[in-house]
Amino acid sequence: MKVKDIGEFALIERIAEIVEHADERVILTIGDDTAVVRPTESGYSLLTTDLLVENVHFTLDTINSWQLGYKSIAVNISDIAAMGGLPNYAVISLAMDPETDVDQIEDLYRGMEDASIKYGLRIVGGDVTKSEKLIINVALLGEVEEENLCRRSDAMVGDVIMVTGELGASAAGLRLILNPEIALKVKEAGALKRAHFLPEPRVEPGRILASLGINAMEDISDGLVSEVKHICEASSVGARLFLNKIPVAKGVDKVATLTGERAIDIAISGGEDYELVFTAPKELNGLVEKAMTAIGTRVAAIGEIVDISNGIKVIDWSGEERPLEVSGYTHF
Amino acid sequence: MKVKDIGEFALIERIAEIVEHADERVILTIGDDTAVVRPTESGYSLLTTDLLVENVHFTLDTINSWQLGYKSIAVNISDIAAMGGLPNYAVISLAMDPETDVDQIEDLYRGMEDASIKYGLRIVGGDVTKSEKLIINVALLGEVEEENLCRRSDAMVGDVIMVTGELGASAAGLRLILNPEIALKVKEAGALKRAHFLPEPRVEPGRILASLGINAMEDISDGLVSEVKHICEASSVGARLFLNKIPVAKGVDKVATLTGERAIDIAISGGEDYELVFTAPKELNGLVEKAMTAIGTRVAAIGEIVDISNGIKVIDWSGEERPLEVSGYTHF
Numbered sequence: 221m222k223v224k225d226i227g228e229f230a231l232i233e234r235i236a237e238i239v240e241h242a243d244e245r246v247i248l249t250i251g252d253d254t255a256v257v258r259p260t261e262s263g264y265s266l267l268t269t270d271l272l273v274e275n276v277h278f279t280l281d282t283i284n285s286w287q288l289g290y291k292s293i294a295v296n297i298s299d300i301a302a303m304g305g306l307p308n309y310a311v312i313s314l315a316m317d318p319e320t321d322v323d324q325i326e327d328l329y330r331g332m333e334d335a336s337i338k339y340g341l342r343i344v345g346g347d348v349t350k351s352e353k354l355i356i357n358v359a360l361l362g363e364v365e366e367e368n369l370c371r372r373s374d375a376m377v378g379d380v381i382m383v384t385g386e387l388g389a390s391a392a393g394l395r396l397i398l399n400p401e402i403a404l405k406v407k408e409a410g411a412l413k414r415a416h417f418l419p420e421p422r423v424e425p426g427r428i429l430a431s432l433g434i435n436a437m438e439d440i441s442d443g444l445v446s447e448v449k450h451i452c453e454a455s456s457v458g459a460r461l462f463l464n465k466i467p468v469a470k471g472v473d474k475v476a477t478l479t480g481e482r483a484i485d486i487a488i489s490g491g492e493d494y495e496l497v498f499t500a501p502k503e504l505n506g507l508v509e510k511a512m513t514a515i516g517t518r519v520a521a522i523g524e525i526v527d528i529s530n531g532i533k534v535i536d537w538s539g540e541e542r543p544l545e546v547s548g549y550t551h552f
Numbered sequence: 553m554k555v556k557d558i559g560e561f562a563l564i565e566r567i568a569e570i571v572e573h574a575d576e577r578v579i580l581t582i583g584d585d586t587a588v589v590r591p592t593e594s595g596y597s598l599l600t601t602d603l604l605v606e607n608v609h610f611t612l613d614t615i616n617s618w619q620l621g622y623k624s625i626a627v628n629i630s631d632i633a634a635m636g637g638l639p640n641y642a643v644i645s646l647a648m649d650p651e652t653d654v655d656q657i658e659d660l661y662r663g664m665e666d667a668s669i670k671y672g673l674r675i676v677g678g679d680v681t682k683s684e685k686l687i688i689n690v691a692l693l694g695e696v697e698e699e700n701l702c703r704r705s706d707a708m709v710g711d712v713i714m715v716t717g718e719l720g721a722s723a724a725g726l727r728l729i730l731n732p733e734i735a736l737k738v739k740e741a742g743a744l745k746r747a748h749f750l751p752e753p754r755v756e757p758g759r760i761l762a763s764l765g766i767n768a769m770e771d772i773s774d775g776l777v778s779e780v781k782h783i784c785e786a787s788s789v790g791a792r793l794f795l796n797k798i799p800v801a802k803g804v805d806k807v808a809t810l811t812g813e814r815a816i817d818i819a820i821s822g823g824e825d826y827e828l829v830f831t832a833p834k835e836l837n838g839l840v841e842k843a844m845t846a847i848g849t850r851v852a853a854i855g856e857i858v859d860i861s862n863g864i865k866v867i868d869w870s871g872e873e874r875p876l877e878v879s880g881y882t883h884f
Binding site for chain 2: 223224227228231247248251252253254255256257258259260263264265266267268269270271273276277299300302303305309311312313314315318344345346347349350351352353355357359360361362363364369371372373438439454
């Protein structure tokens with residue numbers, strides 16, 4: 221059954237059946253001019269939006285609809301996590317070819333709903349319309365306590381630069397997806413692909429880190445070095461990154477060998493890890509490690525914030541220091 | 553100069569220069585993972601989103617970039633107005649061909665910003681990315697007092713159905729735009745085209761109507777009869793609409809004559825008027841008229857809400873009653 225066979229209103233009804241889950245803070249959900257929710261009672265509201273276009277940001281040849289729905293919500297939640305915040309409400313815009321199977325749209329929404337439930341988000345409204353290519357826009361409303369807000373511009377000279385988790389798995393997974401001829405054990409390949417298709421935003425680590433009093437924080441969407449550069453520019457500081465301290469995800473080295481790259485380059489430039497990179501006063505170092513260990517999240521100190529006059533330097537295994545070459549993702 | 557010549561970050565800087573205007577409630581605007589704003593202190597938050605795709609919702613052959621920006625904000629504000637609310641913050645997603653002139657994108661944002669300033673909205677963030685066709689998604693956060701919220705489902709049997717302004721101008725303007733051979737006086741044609749390109753959302757009338765205690769309210773995006781049908785379905789009521797009471801905008805009759813249609817059909821089915829249709833207890837009728845007159849907004853009583861068993865009927869000039877045939881816009 222195609223979207224054009226059931227029409228706009230029946231499609232919205234089907235979507236509403238998938239996404240509605242009870243919540244005393246949601247006054248009106250799908251089916252009026254706007255969604256109506258209770259505002260957060262204290263602190264700040266966080267507002268973010270993200271547009272995904274078929275054959276630019278994804279291709280349905282490699283990702284299935286459920287995964288695409290899950291990922292589109294997860295990456296937006298990651299932006300909220302990077303502020304130290306909690307995701308609350310989402311509105312979804314969806315444009316599709318009227319020839320699209322209704323099943324496919326329902327799977328997409330099931331993926332969105334599954335990611336939403338996992339992270340305490342409620343999808344409360346949206347827009348459906350037509351276009352040649354599939355287009356998904358997620359707009360997300362979250363909240364954060366005033367004292368917990370982690371700005372990109374909050375890094376201080378002397379801060380330790382730290383990162384959650386391990387890097388490079390998503391980028392290595394993408395290489396496997398685009399080059400099926402790369403031979404890797406099924407289980408290893410599966411883990412890397414999963415990192416690419418189903419990133420897990422670091423909401424809980426972000427909340428804890430923010431409450432401990434860390435300074436600047438970003439989620440790693442464009443690649444570690446690109447995010448560190450953003451922090452340095454916004455904070456008017458420099459940075460030193462130690463390559464031997466950067467946690468490279470398992471299996472990235474094998475993919476790198478097969479593609480003729482260095483694993484460390486995939487890890488620091490690959491992007492879409494959706495881990496958190498943050499800067500913290502030195503005296504918080506131990507506390508941060510304890511807190512992250514307590515929730516099973518790996519954390520590593522990978523560098524330090526220095527005066528802006530030093531620029532951004534990368535220190536190689538040999539101890540050699542060289543200026544950072546940024547190769548993060550840009551859209552044009 | 554093309555978008556690809558300056559790249560993503562320079563484009564975002566240019567956009568930030570156009571849209572940033574001071575506001576003590578905006579904590580962080582363009583340039584971090586999310587926008588940060590102070591939440592409304594009382595009442596409900598309103599959240600809405602709208603996706604516009606080139607050659608589906610607009611063509612740049614007929615609308616210029618400034619107009620497109622203005623309209624894309626105005627139609628979203630209209631959804632907030634229909635709840636009795638005030639628009640507060642917007643985040644904009646924009647996808648464009650990298651070959652697009654930077655001037656064109658700046659004009660688009662100037663249009664968005666001009667509409668935003670006019671209605672007290674602040675653009676606080678967004679996303680820019682690439683695609684073959686121009687894609688605009690507006691997500692909007694507003695607020696309304698609990699007691700003022702006007703749901704689609706709030707119509708009561710016995711209510712008078714009323715409408716602000718005059719109908720059909722936007723649809724008649726669209727006919728002129730699509731058929732340049734239709735000969736109309738320049739001034740008349742200009743007014744109709746303007747109604748199509750630059751709709752004015754009825755925020756102030758919506759606020760006043762909501763505060764007076766009207767019941768259901770909708771903005772007219774898909775056409776009057778379509779909106780009345782939505783109200784009836786959501787409220788489980790029927791309706792009687794008197795064709796001779798419906799205020800038809802000036803010039804619609806001339807266009808109708810030239811296209812071989814009836815002016816009343818353009819007025820009740822055309823859509824995109826962004827006037828408000830609402831239902832009010834009979835005893836509020838006089839008060840509503842006085843209040844609207846006081847702010848220079850025309851208002852007309854065009855029908856009545858009846859029991860659901862009566863269905864939705866249209867009463868012609870002859871007094872003949874017939875079931876409503878809905879011909880509002882649907883997307884598939």
